[in-house]
Amino acid sequence: MSVTDDYLKNNETYVANFPGELPLPPARKTAVVACMDARVNPYGALGLKEGDSHVIRNAGGIVADDTIRSLAISQHLLGTEEIILIHHTDCGMVTFTDEQFAEILEKETGQRPSWTANAFPDAEQDVRDSIKRITDSPFIKNKGSVRGFVIDVATGKLNEVS
Amino acid sequence: MSVTDDYLKNNETYVANFPGELPLPPARKTAVVACMDARVNPYGALGLKEGDSHVIRNAGGIVADDTIRSLAISQHLLGTEEIILIHHTDCGMVTFTDEQFAEILEKETGQRPSWTANAFPDAEQDVRDSIKRITDSPFIKNKGSVRGFVIDVATGKLNEVS
Structure with missing residues (x-):
């Protein structure tokens, strides 16, 4: 049995206890942008429940064009007001x-990607840069609460980046 | 108190019960790509625990260049083998x-974005198209289990797209 099949077994338990229908716009009017890392669980770390918040995730939790696209849809069409970077x-x-990374891909696949990995040398500094990319964007309309954190994967604690 | 501050209060409870350090590579060797929708909780729906799986999310759960970037890092550097689209x-x-959407942004901000919203008329068809984008990509090396689902937000049930 694949891991995917194992997850589908878990889905049966979830369905049996499902709370029911909720509105499309996030109830708590927040959007979280986090790294895809397996140890980072925004539901646990922030106490999110179904219906509370948009959750956007990618390798690094970076703010690139695709993140701005998601945040613009979140704010302009679905009314979110606060942004939390993790x-x-x-x-x-x-x-x-x-x-x-481009060299690894070229060696393994014979091709270089047209995109870059968007690696960064320092997580705290990338949080600051990401906040600036959001506050500089004309497509983000609610900039009153854009806060960034580095979560400690050894303790689960969110430490705010100032 | 902002909602972000309220979430930070929840973080205190999370830290008090945190299970402790885990390895960087996902234990279950999976990567989930899901829509950012507030009602879609991959932790609940799949029974994910901290450390199990990469989770990539954006508006629509689309497979664009940034998704391929995250999946390439997930597979080439962190050893994941199965992909699950939701x-x-x-x-x-x-x-x-x-x-x-471009017109809405132009009207509200005076600018048109360089990116597109990547809207789609049919969720099931976009799952099929997204699976194809993954299996066509030279940068995804493990294509043995790439499966796609539409979750019913009224029941929590994952329905596989064939």
Whole structure:
């Protein structure tokens, strides 16, 4: 049995206890942008429940065009007002450079990607840069609460980046 | 108190019960790609625990370049083998077109974005198209288990797209 099949067994338990229908716009009017890292669980870390918040995630929790696209849809069409960025300790993105990853892919596949890995050397600094990318964007309309954190994957604690 | 501050209060409870350090590579060797929708909770729906799986999310759960970037890092650097795509019923992305969203932004901000919204008229068809984008990509090396689902937001049930 694949892991996917195992997850589908878990889905049966979820359905049996499902709370029921909820509105499309997030009840708590928040959007979370977090790294895809397996140890980062925004539901646990923030106490999110179904219906509360948009959750956007990618390798690094970076703010690139696709993140701005998601946040613009979140704010302009679905009424969210606060943005929460979550990077984390022990992040893989600080262990390689964009050039090194392009070389790995070229060696393994014979092709270089048209996109870059968007690696960063320091999680805290990338949180600051990401906040600036959001506050600089004309397509983000609610900029009153854009806060960034590095979660400690050893303790689960969110530490705010100032 | 902002909602973000309220979430930070929840974080104190999370830290008090945190299970402790886990390895960086996902234990279950899976990567989930899901819509950012507030009602879609991959932790509940699949029974994920901290450390199990990468989770990638954006508006629509689309597979664009940034999704391929995250999946390539997931597979080439962190050893994941199975990919699970999750779209959902009652998705906002089927309610507008790329052109309509660009017009909304132009009207509200005076600028048109360089990116498109990547809206789609049918969630099931976009799951099929997304699976194809993954299996066509040279940068995804493990294509043995790439499965797609539409989760019913009224029941929590994952329905596989064939």
